[in-house]
Amino acid sequence: MKTLVLLILTLISAAPAMAQEAPAPAAERAPTILISIDGFRSDYLDRGISPNIAAIAAQGTSAPMRPSFPTKTFPNHYTLVTGLRPDHNGIVGNSMIDPRRPLVKFSLGDPRQALDPFWWDEAEPIWVTAEKQGVRSATMFWPGSEVPIHDSRPEDWQRFDQNVTGRQRVNAVLDWLRRPADIRPQFITLYFDTVDTAGHRFGPDSDDVNAAIRDVDGEIGHLRAGLKAMGMQANIVIVADHGMRATDDARVIQLADILPLDSFIMVEGGPYAAVEPAAATDTIVYDALLQPHDHMNCQRKEDLPERLHYGSNPRVAAIICIAEAGWTILAGEPPYPVTGGAHGYDNNDPEMLALFAASGPDITGQAPGTFDNVDIYPLLARLIGITPLASDGNSALAEAVTRR
Ligand SMILES: [Zn+2]
Numbered sequence: 001m002k003t004l005v006l007l008i009l010t011l012i013s014a015a016p017a018m019a020q021e022a023p024a025p026a027a028e029r030a031p032t033i034l035i036s037i038d039g040f041r042s043d044y045l046d047r048g049i050s051p052n053i054a055a056i057a058a059q060g061t062s063a064p065m066r067p068s069f070p071t072k073t074f075p076n077h078y079t080l081v082t083g084l085r086p087d088h089n090g091i092v093g094n095s096m097i098d099p100r101r102p103l104v105k106f107s108l109g110d111p112r113q114a115l116d117p118f119w120w121d122e123a124e125p126i127w128v129t130a131e132k133q134g135v136r137s138a139t140m141f142w143p144g145s146e147v148p149i150h151d152s153r154p155e156d157w158q159r160f161d162q163n164v165t166g167r168q169r170v171n172a173v174l175d176w177l178r179r180p181a182d183i184r185p186q187f188i189t190l191y192f193d194t195v196d197t198a199g200h201r202f203g204p205d206s207d208d209v210n211a212a213i214r215d216v217d218g219e220i221g222h223l224r225a226g227l228k229a230m231g232m233q234a235n236i237v238i239v240a241d242h243g244m245r246a247t248d249d250a251r252v253i254q255l256a257d258i259l260p261l262d263s264f265i266m267v268e269g270g271p272y273a274a275v276e277p278a279a280a281t282d283t284i285v286y287d288a289l290l291q292p293h294d295h296m297n298c299q300r301k302e303d304l305p306e307r308l309h310y311g312s313n314p315r316v317a318a319i320i321c322i323a324e325a326g327w328t329i330l331a332g333e334p335p336y337p338v339t340g341g342a343h344g345y346d347n348n349d350p351e352m353l354a355l356f357a358a359s360g361p362d363i364t365g366q367a368p369g370t371f372d373n374v375d376i377y378p379l380l381a382r383l384i385g386i387t388p389l390a391s392d393g394n395s396a397l398a399e400a401v402t403r404r
Contacts, residue, residue: 029186029384029385030232030233030234030235030360030361030362031177031184031185031186031187031188031232031234031235032186032187032188032234032235032236032237032360032380032383032384033173033188033189033190033223033234033235033236033237034080034081034142034187034188034189034190034237034239034380035189035190035191035192035220035236035237035238035239036077036080036142036189036190036191036192036238036239036240036241037192037195037216037238037239037240037355038073038191038192038193038195038196038197038240038241039073039195039196039197039199039200039240039241039242039243039244039343040195040196040213040216040240040243040354040355041199041204041240041243041244041351041352041353041354041355042064042065042240042243042353042354042355042356043064043353044195044204044209044213044355045057045062045355045357047210047213049210049213049214049217050213050214050216050217051217051221052217052218052220052221052224053217053220053238053355053357055224055359056220056224056236056238056357056358056359057357057359059359060236060357060358060359060360060363060401061357061358061359061363061365061366061367061401062355062356062357062358062367063356063367063368063369063370063371064353064354064356064369064370065239065240065353065354065355065356065370065371065372065373065376066347066348066352066353066354066370066371066372066373067079067241067242067243067347067352067353067354067373068085068086068309068347068372068373068374069086069272069308069309069310069346069347070086070092070093070268070272070310070344071241071242071243071271071343071344071345071346071347071349071352072093072094072241072242072268072343072344073094073108073143073196073241073242074091074093074094074108074143074144075089075091075092075093075094076241076242076354076373077142077143077144077241078090078091078120078123078125078143078144079373079374080239080241080373080376080377081125081126081127081142081144081189081377081380082123082124082125082126082377082389082391083374083375083376083377083378083388083389083391083392083393084123084374084391084392085309085310085374085392086310086313087309087310087311087312087313087316088122088123088309088313088392089122089123090119090120090121090122090123090313090315091119091120091123091143091144092310092313092315092316093106093267093268093274093315093316094107094108094268095107095108095267095268095274096119096267096268096274096315096316096317097265097267097276097315097317098118098119098314098315099314099315100314101118105267106119115146115147116147117147117148117149117150117151120144120147120149121149121150123149124149124150124389125144125145125149126187126377126380126381126384126386126388127139127145127153127154127187127189128149128150128152129381129386129388129389130186130187130384130386131152131154131155132152133386133387135186135187135384135385135386136155136183136184136185136186136187137154137155137156137185137186137187137188138154138155138156138157138173138176138185138187138188138189139154139156139157139158139188139189140158140169140172140173140188140189140190140191141158141160141164141169141189141190141191142189142191145157145158145189146158146159146160154185155185156176156185158172162193166192166194166215166216166219167219167222169190169191169192169219170190170219170220170222170223170226171226173188173190173223174223174226174227174230176188177227177230177232177234178230186384186385187380187384190223192216192219194212194215194216195209195212195213195216196244197212198211198212199212199244199340199341200244200336200340200341200342201337201340201341202340202341203244203246203247203339203340203341204243204244204245204246204341204351205246209244209341220236220238223236224236233360233361234360235358235359235360235361235362235363235383236358236359236360237356237358237376237379237380237383238355238356238357238358239354239355239356239373239376240354240355240356241354242343242344242352242354243343243349243351243352243353243354244341244342244343244351245271245325245326245341245342245343245345245349245351245352246326246340246341247271247326247327247328247338247339247340247341247342248326248338248339249328249334249337249338249339251295251326251327251328252327252328252329252330252334252338253293253294253295253296253323253327253328253329253330254330254331255273255275255329255330255331256330256331256332258288258289258293259284259285259288259289260284261331261332262278263277263278263281263284263285264276264277264278264281264285264331265277265278265317266331267317268317268344269328269329269330269331269335270323270328270329270342270344271322271323271327271328271329271342271343271344271345272320272321272322272323272329272344272345273298273320273321273323273329273331274316274317274319274320275289275298275317275318275319275320275321276317276318276319277318277319285319286300286319289319289321290319295323295324295327296321296322296323296324296327296329297321297322298319298320298321298322299319299320299321300318300319301316301317301318301319301320304320307348308346308347309392322345322346323345325345325346325349325351328342353370354373356371356376358379358401360383362382362383362402363401363402364401364402364403364404365400365401365402365403365404366400366401367397367400367401368396368397368400371396371397372393374391374392374393375393375394375395375396375397375398376393376397377391377393378391378393378394378395378397378398379397379398379401379402381398382395382398382402383402
């Protein structure tokens, strides 16, 4: 008995020495804030109207970032937090049909589908992996963050509501960071939608887009001022999901001129189209679409060029048509006005390039030039100190940006 007590005492007294060799506790690490400015094209930064983002780029780093195909919002937001291309993360479009659920369509306007984990469970977002590894996460909006993916949500999350102002979003993030260390998130997302909305309605060269850029930049200034006031250093990583290109109703490819409207299902249309033949119409749909067209190129999903990394997922429609830059593919009446701006084109289109800018105590090097958005995930994992899951990204960006 006496020997046992001595042994326990010895073990207890040895514990502090062992703890000193362990990595720094999470609370001592600078928090990482991942900010998405939806539709912020890479070259908007050169307009000279976003001094706060420019300061982040100057103190840290910035580079053009190539989105994944299709250059749409949901697929790319999920790519950014999983490191997996849309073909591999399961969110293959803003709208999609799964052969296992043939009667329903995933779409942003249908919360019953958009919030169903069925669509999201093919990948694991970084906030779920972080929670599993003991890193607390909070999301001030991010596509997918409202969904219990792999039965897990961020510790703090918000139901998406466009009426929550940019200022309210930033103040929520600052409130989270004011918490005591044991309940303070180490990884936070923040999302702004107004630059994309203005881009769609008025086009990328409009005064409205510039006003939205100035406004969001001001909110990022408010975030920086708030962090400074509480004496907190944070890694700030700003990204966009895609760029924006001017479109107008003089440049429209009307599929109704090529095919009977009841012979196919247009799963998604616009700068790219996902087309599924209706029952027993395969021959006429394939014959009509798989031939040369002005301003549009259609291919079977299995024949898409390798560089698009797209077509293997069963949720990808049978035929993918990609419009020439600036053109719009429609089937009948457009669901929204065509004139304005759009995204969804080939991810090689320079106007689809997205913003990347980052600064903070752990951002010590420079991005090596244009990179693919799958490389953001390994960078985030390094900044928040977790072991990443296997992904399509590589660590070159993370190594360059965190080089000491
Ligand atoms: Zn978007």
